[in-house]
Ligand SMILES: Nc1ncnc2c1ncn2[C@@H]1O[C@H](COP(=O)(O)OP(=O)(O)OP(=O)(O)O)[C@@H](O)[C@H]1O
């Protein structure tokens with residue numbers, strides 16, 4: 001118990017890093033997902049193809065390989081240099097983006113086509129239709145799956161410790177070897193992750209109720 | 215000059231030619247009812263009039279503008295042509311009032327305040343002013359359809375298209391919707407109405423088009439067409455529905 005209290009502030013610092021990376025990456029990932037989903041649904045063949053290729057590549061490779069490619073692979077080209085936090089955020093964002101894209105696409109397709117017909121028959125453009133009519137309805141239906149993917153992405157951030165990011169997991173490792181109290185350290189780390197994911201679920205439930213489909 | 219002029223209109227879905235050669239002239243303030251058996255192409259014809267369906271061949275001229283021309287801004291034309299659907303297609307995430315306000319707000323970039331009064335007046339006209347703050351999911355079918363009519367009217371259209379507006383309604387709701395449509399007709403709205411309501415066609419229609427197999431087989435004033443059909447197929451159809 002004493003160990004836990006002494007190491008907690010140190011672990012909480014890591015939790016901050018984890019949350020920071022997670023929040024930035026999920027927001028970025030959602031934007032990527034939206035763009036890719038719109039590409040995927042676009043009648044323009046090349047955009048379609050780009051979107052499909054992107055999703056397939058991300059889904060067809062392990063997260064850790066994506067991370068190494070972006071951090072070590074791209075940096076080795078020496079065209080630009082990316083610090084590990086940036087590389088971590090970019091990897092989580094791109095990875096989540098591919099999965100978000102599929103979720104958003106399915107959400108858009110789930111909206112009855114009569115909605116588009118009504119909007120277009122009123123003289124609204126396809127963009128106005130997408131922004132004001134389709135996406136708000138699609139988003140409500142996507143919330144549970146979006147939450148799920150966000151939770152997966154949060155867990156993925158624990159892999160960023162391998163490129164030296166001092167996130168919650170990395171700090172857990174350091175403490176575990178420094179104190180030889182692996183049991184209490186990892187239980188604490190686990191509880192901290194659990195609490196965050198639990199809060200995330202509560203937030204999602206709240207949003208779902210708030211935007212309940214009428 | 216006709217406000218709607220359809221010349222040699224053809225429409226295919228893949229290999230399936232649904233409209234074969236449609237010709238029609240509709241005058242301003244005219245109420246034209248379209249009848250015919252299921253699958254004869256009535257909805258497709260109506261949806262070609264605002265290009266909800268891509269037109270395969272021929273011409274559709276709305277208020278002087280050939281909407282088959284690739285140069286036309288179809289959104290501009292659609293602003294003049296309201297449409298009411300069998301399934302209402304109200305926006306479920308918006309209140310009744312927002313449903314009526316959204317098109318003018320988005321299309322004409324107007325403020326909420328500036329369109330609200332007109333929207334409430336339109337809801338009053340269809341008898342639903344007190345439902346303004348409710349959501350479509352809280353309304354009956356007949357009420358939904360009247361909101362849909364108000365929503366279309368909010369763009370101040372010159373023409374209104376109706377695709378079986380009462381077919382999805384419980385019988386006791388049909389009257390209210392037809393009443394609103396009659397009122398519109400009386401005010402001089404140009405209307406094209408696909409309908410199974412022969413009573414409405416007889417009472418309100420200036421002309422009835424009978425469609426079958428992708429053609430307009432016969433057209434006439436309602437009384438003439440119903441009492442004295444010329445074609446065998448018209449006779450066969452009417453004997454089933456009258
Ligand atoms: N989007 C579509 N894709 C393929 N075929 C279609 C499509 N829409 C309609 N059709 C076909 O076109 C034909 C005419 O359909 P349409 O809906 O115009 O008939 P209708 O006269 O309105 O019939 P109903 O009285 O049942 O509404 C039908 O055979 C239908 O299967």
Ligand SMILES: [Mg+2]
Pocket residue numbers: 256257258377378
């Ligand atoms: Mg039909």
